Amino acid sequence: MSSKTEFNNDSFLKLIDHLFKPLGSHISFAESVEDWNDIISTDFLGRAKSSSSRVEEMLDHYNAKNNLKWRTFRENISSIKLFTDVAYITLHLKHTSPQYKLLSGIETFLADTNDVIDQYSTSLHWITNELIESSKLVGLDQDNSHNQDLYRAIESPRGQLPSDLKKGHIDNPEQVIVSLATSYLNLASESVLLKKISKLHCDDYRELVPNSISENSIRLLESKFHNLQSLYDTYISSSDIEKLDCDLKLIRGHASIVYHLLEASTLLIHYYERHIMLIPVQTQTETCIPISTEKILDILVNYYINYAEQFLTAGKNLCKKVIKKYAEEGKIDVSVPVYRGFHVRPSTLVSKIIQHYGSEVFLHIGGVKYDASSPMNLFRVNEEINAVKRRNLAQNINSLKTITAFENRDDYEKGLKEIFHELLEDNKIINYASEFSLPDIKTISEETLGEFANRAIANLLAQGKIDLRTDLVVTFVGDKRVLADLEILASCGYGEDCYGNNVVLPEELSYLRK
Incomplete structure (x- = not known):
């Protein structure tokens, strides 16, 4: 006759304390910096996301989200993971979009991107304070020293390494080019929902999720644009086709930026569906959420989806031009x-x-x-x-x-x-x-x-x-x-x-x- 093994709380606390140390170190560093905008870098965000993912994974394994003592700590860990992830993607857009060879609107886009990053900086600062307090309540060690040199900024060199690898040859480049442009247009026809959403009035935003869009629907669209980007990288960037037409990199750039904008949209919708929607509307202002419902929906619609639709449309016009040029x-x-x-x-x-x-x-x-x-x-x-x-x-x-x-x-x-x-x-x-x-x-x-x-x-x-x-x-x-x-x-x-x-x-x- 088997008996149920009694859960050892001390052992669990030691395990989480061990896993939390790297994240605690990142937070300790962040708290030592006067201006949070100074630490919003891909290095810090990447480390914090990776560390918080490990902690969340173990918390979920031990059912922490359904435990009264650990639930708040686990919620804060999830928030850190999500907002460092979405901030990382947005920062990536800021740094790489000038290289995407976008057709127009890049100056306005970069200005709006900076505003969104500033909002994430404020939210992450708020979350870390909440996380510190909740870590105390569950009994985690607060001695999280950090190595200052680990976060020391290193100047990035300008330019790129030379492309000196031999490129593969494709006998029928025109067919490949037209096929790529056609794939983009087919995908654009599946994305008409983005245009409808971008034109919504702010009063309708609360009805948006999950009635019009959901994590599932946007993730599916995101994956298709990711596949399109992969198609380019597999069959075009590794061949000699790119030299034939400068418009090809433009198509790749538009597909990439739409993919990353949808990637971030998926994360925000996930947070809204899994975390905010479960909180009654009348108590949301009293509940510990790092960013208001209105602000999340505003960023989702007016930044991510609106720009995804704009760049998608610009790419469509480009693809039609390419097809007209090469189609027999x-x-x-x-x-x-x-x-x-x-x-x-x-x-x-x-x-x-x-x-x-x-x-x-x-x-x-x-x-x-x-x-x-x-x-x-x-x-x-x-x-x-x-x-x-x-x-x-x-x-x-x-x-x-x-x-x-x-x-x-x-x-x-x-x-x-x-x-x-x-x-x-x-x-x-x-x-x-x-x-x-x-x-x-x-x-x-x-x-x-x-x-x-x-x-x-x-x-x-x-x-x-x-x-x-x-x-x-x-x-x-x-x-x-x-x-x-x-x-x-x-x-x-x-x-x-x-x-x-x-x-x-x-x-x-x-x-x-x-």
């Missing part, structure tokens, strides 16, 4: 959608394919050019398609023998039925109505049977009860990669059969299902 142009002739031409579904699918690649593609018909990336522009193509259908209708009606068989105006209704059935049998008309009847319209003086029939059938067409078959084709001109997928889309009826029922798209177009 071609043209294809394809049939128009059978069911009602370029209505909502076909137009949307066409535009999504073009937007997926980030290229310019134009549709040509009747001597007019339309921007095929816009569904609204494609809707306008139907005006030309319907005009052609109406002209073809008149020709088809006038070619029928029935036209000459009914010369008396009183027989026009009967003649209309014969004409309609003949067109239906010749597969010139598609009937969509389950309960069909010809329109009850009056003849006009001096009107021929052909004119009367043309008017009646055009009336049915306008009501959407029928459609007219046509062998009309349109021409798409632009990026060959896009054209290849548009050709596949057209071959499967633009995602519809002739009655407007959805058709499963082939695997090559699986990205349209997102």
Whole structure:
């Protein structure tokens, strides 16, 4: 029969005291400095984050967050870890963003970055005081001497080491460059939420987390930008492609800064969800939190997310420029959608394919050019398609023998039925109505049977009860990669059969299902 081992508090205290010594030393140094802004360096922040992570890990292993005695100490350790981490990232942005070759706005960004770092400096100063007090309450040794030389600032040399390693060679650099730019644009299309959030009024900030964004959603976006940065570093920076185009480093720079801004956003949202949201709103001002709820949300939206959206948009414009420069142009002739031409579904699918690649593609018909990336522009193509259908209708009606068989105006209704059935049998008309009847319209003086029939059938067409078959084709001109997928889309009826029922798209177009 086994007995439950009694927990040894003294042994636990010794363990945490041992792990806390390095962090205590960093705090001791920080407290010895008059101006906290003087110690906000990547060296101090990195050491403090690493030390606090080790302590937090062990506290969590022993369930300290659910223990009345240790809970406050553990909360302060978590705060130190998070704010040294987010401050480290922000300081990294300050130091490296000038090297990212950003297109614009860097001066304003750096000024705002300094303001955010100042806020973290104040918050960290507050947290360390709280941590010292809570460490006393749990009985940790307060003799945490520090080695002043350990934190002595070392002047950083200017410039960089020469790039003297041999670069790999890629035979098809244009394809790699276009692929990188396309990947960026695809990721940008998944990030539309950032723009919506950046435009929110401050009164709506409290409803933001977790209703609009959460740690999970921003972390997922962050990881995708990290993957994009890794893609560049793996396949481009280690090759000779970078020398071909100076815009490539710009793309990498924009992807990197967006990644780091989202990385810091994830940490702040984590803190808000795990720590602040659990505190009732009416007691938050009385509770020991290092930074107010309003300030955290303000920094999150107006600094991290707002600048992520700004740099993301600048990068999008850059990628479109690169694609336009390198994409190989071609043209294809394809049939128009059978069911009602370029209505909502076909137009949307066409535009999504073009937007997926980030290229310019134009549709040509009747001597007019339309921007095929816009569904609204494609809707306008139907005006030309319907005009052609109406002209073809008149020709088809006038070619029928029935036209000459009914010369008396009183027989026009009967003649209309014969004409309609003949067109239906010749597969010139598609009937969509389950309960069909010809329109009850009056003849006009001096009107021929052909004119009367043309008017009646055009009336049915306008009501959407029928459609007219046509062998009309349109021409798409632009990026060959896009054209290849548009050709596949057209071959499967633009995602519809002739009655407007959805058709499963082939695997090559699986990205349209997102």
